[in-house]
Amino acid sequence: MKKLFLFVTLCSVYGWAALGQPTEDSVRRAYRIDSVVVTARHILRDVGAQKTVLDSVALRDNVTNSMAEVLSQNTSIFIKSYGRATLATASFRGTAPSHTQVTWNGMKMNSPMLGMVDFSMIPSYFIDDATLYHGATSVGVTGGGLGGAVVLSTKPVVENGVGVRYVQGIGSYDTYDEFLRVTYGSARLKSSTRLYYASSDNDFEYTNYRKKLYQYDDNNQIVGWSYPVERNKNGAFRDMHLLQELYYDAGKDNRLNLAVWYTGSRRGIPMLNVDYREENRSKNQQDEQTLRATFSWDHYRDDYKLSANGGYTYTDLKYVYLSDAGEATLQEMIHSQSYVNTAYARFGGEYYLSSAWMVTGNISAHQHFVKSTDRAIVTNNGEKALVGYDKARLEMSALASVKYRPTERWGLAVNLREEMYGTEWTPLIPAFFADYLLSKRGDVLLKASVARNFRYPTLNDLYFMPGGNDSLRAEKGVTYDFGVKFMLGKGRKTNFSGEVTAFNSRIRDWIVWLPTFKGFWTPVNVKKVHSYGLEAKGTLQARWGRAWSLRMDGNFAWTRSLNYGDPASWGDRSIGKQLVYIPEYSAGVTGKLGWKQWMLTYKWNYYSERFTTSSNETATKIGRLAPYYMNDISLERAFRFSFGGVSLKFAVNNLFNEEYESVLSHPMAGRNYSLFIELRPFFKK
Amino acid sequence: MNFTRHVILLIALCAGMCSCMKYGPMDEENFDAGEVLPGDGVFITNEGNFAYGNASLSFYRPSTGSVENEVFIRANGINLGDVAQSMTIRDDRGFIVVNNSSIIFVIDIHTFKVVGTVGPLTSPRYIHFLSDTKAYVTDLYDPRITIFNPQTYEITGRIDVAGHRSTEQMVQYDRYVFVNCWSYDNTILVIDTEKDELVDEIEVGIQPTSLVIDKYNKIWTITDGGYEGNPYGYEAPALCRIDAETRTVERRFAFRQGDTPSELCIDGEGGKLYFINKSIWCMGVTDEYLPLRPFIEDQGTLFYGLGINPASSDIYIADAIDYQQPGMVYRYSSSGTLLDSFRVGIIPGSFCFR
DSSP: OHHHHHHHHHHHHHTTTOTTOOSHHHHHHHHHHHHHHHHSOOOGGGTTOOEEEEOHHHHTSOTTOBHHHHHHHHSSOEEEEOSTTSOEEEESTTOOGGGEEEEETTEEOSOTTTSOOOGGGSBGGGOSEEEEEEGGGGGGTOSOOSSEEEEEEOOOOSSOEEEEEEEEEEETTTEEEEEEEEEEEOSSEEEEEEEEEEEEOOOOEEEOTTOOEEEEOTTSOEEEEEOOEEEOTTOOEEEEEEEEEEEEEEETTEEEEEEEEEEEEEEEOOOOTTOOSOGGGEEEEEEEEEEEEEEEEEEEOSSEEEEEEEEEEEEEEEEEEEEOOSSSSOEEEEEEEEEEEEEEEEEEEEEESSSSEEEEEEEEEEEEEEEEEEEEEOSTTOOEEEEEEEEEEEEEEEEEEEEEOSSSSEEEEEEEEEEEETTEEOOOEEEEEEEEEEETTTTEEEEEEEEEEEEOOOHHHHHOTTTOOTTOOOEEEEEEEEEEEEEESTTSSSEEEEEEEEEEEEEEEEEEEEEOTTSSEEEEEEEEEEEEEEEEEEEEEEEETTTEEEEEEEEEEEEEEEEOSOOSSTTOOOTTOBOTTOOSEEEEEEEEEEETTEEEEEEEEEEOOEESSTTOOOSOSSSEEOOEEEEEEEEEEEEEOSSEEEEEEEEEESTTOOOOEEETTEEOOOSEEEEEEEEEEOOOO | OOHHHHHHHHHHHHHHHOOOOOOSOOOOOOOOOOOOOTTSOEEEEEOOOTTTTOOEEEEEETTTTEEEOSHHHHHHSSOOOSOEEEEEEETTEEEEEEGGGTEEEEEETTTOOEEEEEOOOSSEEEEEEEETTEEEEEESSOSEEEEEOTTTOOEEEEEEOTTOOOEEEEEEETTEEEEEEOTTOOEEEEEETTTTEEEEEEEOSSOEEEEEEOTTSEEEEEEOOBOTTOTTOBOOOEEEEEETTTTEEEEEEEOOTTOOOEEEEEOTTSOEEEEEESEEEEEETTOSSOOSSOSBOOSSOOEEEEEEOTTTOOEEEEEOTTSSSEEEEEEEOTTSOEEEEEEEEESEEEEEEO
8 A cells, every 4th residue: 555655656746757658657667666666675685785866857857957967966976067068077975076987788988088977978868777876885886986886777668669759948048959769669679769969059148257348548548347248158069869779578588688879969168257268269179979889688587687798889089279370260279089999798697595695796897999199289380290199908897795684674795896907906895784674664774884995097097198107006995884764754645765874985095187397297196085974865755635746855965075195295285175176065955846737846956165275275266166056947737638748848047047157267157948848649559 | 734834844945945156246455565676576476277267466575574365366356367377577567478368467566456458369478578569479379479569458460480389488689589489399489579570490409498598698498308208209308508699509408318397597697597307406607517416405395486586586486285275485595595485376387576
């Protein structure tokens, strides 16, 4: 009965956002899984795990969202973003972007050159499952997640027959978003094709308080000034993504999956608000073409599972800077290009010795081939030479895991991981987990974990020309977690589930790039960082009668990420200080109020003050960013016709028209509007 | 809970979430440094981090030991910009070159208020004044030297430098301005200031970083030698002496491969050279060998900028520390005694003496 209640509640609330599921039946099926997860006894696979599962409410909130917006709004991860369609990097528990490991269908997404992932390049509508593995828990997924890991994947549609969903968005600044998904399902074969295209001039207007327009008299004396009203310069973008998935049930408990994802992107890199160049006399542009393909074979039985995966990634990333050099056309000043080819393979298995014991093992390999070049002008005639590196590296990782639940209340687990990069091996990466069910009635579960972890240098760290340092050591981390998960009002119309986790980690040999006297930068192992804090998340659900429903999801993080490295010199005031751009507090709340076919969504996002100096200067006008508060609202109405479903949605972003910078000298858009129409024709089964 | 209570709760929560961000116009402060004796005022341009737009200007008075930071922002209520490269004073006006903002701010050196701007340019680096109405600006990317009028702030011309990019520092001998070309280059250019034309080129070594002229009209430059794997070449850095009259390299003082000499400076009398090579080194312009011992040893510091007060010959050394916090400036006497130290802005790069 409780399951039934929860299922009905979730269907009612989620149904609005459940894109890709054209019929009510499929919605029900999709969310029945969630309801089971909530109420079932704690599964053996997740002993002691600190996880955050992003459901479709978060992933399907808005077609314009990338994973950057989703993570920022719905999780404790801090996303450093320069605005829409610009670089968005993650800080998980106060760590660097390269300390968050990201996989897509099991294959690493982190750039082997840079170590990080640009979450703005991942449309949330292309992701069906997203799970965060916090701290020690990430060892079960991959090594190197000193902050944690983000696991992204696609999954087959549930229903059979043909399904079509089309979403079009029109927004301020000539912004257009188009999303089309065509699915087909039969008893054995399921296919999904997704296409997403977004383009925008992204030339929002803002008052530039960082400049003044001076007025002069005839004697060149300043007689007045005003703040210029400028447009965001060079921010135009167009992104295209195409994803094809095939799922085949080969019988005898064998399943085959194939997913191919192509990305083509051209993005301007917006000019700073302290840049006085005219837009037509300077251009910063990044072009990216990426192809990712994964395939897998899974063999499921009652007591074991075997899987084999493979994959391939190709990336062509080009950055050019064009500027006025006196000629009629802009001249290329910087031309950086990199090609990445990565082959991936993995084999793994899980075996349940009994209902109390589970063993897991897997081994994976990523073979990278990277060519990174910079075209340098080396003669006065403009002749160019390539500066860069051309390297290959094999990265392997193996995991052995044992999980044990001697009683219904207790769970224990140990993970052992070993990693190899090039010819180097990291020391053994151990992780231990325990949980204890304190109260069955309140689902109060205590969880604890501890792990040692390592992250090895990226190829740029080692070989970048100029500046690469091939004597770098792997970064080392130790992390401890303790948390409690609970549910209040279980089975009632109004209920609240929550989780609070405390973490404590230390990282040594943190790699930092520093300038040299030769005018370039080089990486060195310098920092020791102590990171600790609290993460909390909760979901409130309520329902009144048949028409009204409410769901509120909230998250909060308190993160202290402090530098305890050796002082660079006696004048170094950065010791014991919060790392640059890491907020001490962050929070996000999403509220969804449903009434019949209407859905009102309100989103609020907060970051506390962020320092841009390692010494956390406060007596400065330019060394810190004021606390960030963002409010977005949308209203959606669904219609059901005989030919299909239609929904209209109107969204207002930056509701209070805040003028702000999220990153120093990068202006952000004020209040802006979007209108979406969604069509879901019905097809006969 | 009934429905009304839920709605009230929801509204209360939403109201609690709303708040305003603190952002907008910055206050302006009034400064008046008043009359300052020659040499008793030092401007420090703090580059700031690339693409952060957090460059700043500090002002220091040696006689009182007082230092005011962020004076440009405080006086004008706007940012100085991205990467403050250099500052040069002419007729009580300071010309601050802000490289990645592509602008030159002109300030009153007593009040720090903006009195004019020059630009936008491409990637300006240094200024050299030829007269009250003519000045040159070098550029990192533009293969031309820009000419502007310091009275009207108008760009009045360009000098084509035959494809040489990254023109840097300038010194003048007679009617000729010598310019070093740093990035992927090995040349000192000679510009005829009457014709505003490139008239000669002198090859010195890979990547000459800085340039001074001594009292004997010898021009000195220091090369960094490139780096391993550099398509332009990699060699031992060198200190080169050029005769300004004959435009020939008279002497090369070679460093060890891997050394990182930079920031060549000269004292007010033009008799002593100073440079950074991890520590601070000093040698006479008539010396026949590089010094064996450093003049001021580094003690875990990251010396980034160097300047010699022409009035007092005091030595100003900038320590960028970790490049992400306000740096330190150490002031030494010409005999090498530490006189003062003070904190300035992020990545203090150059000094300008009033």
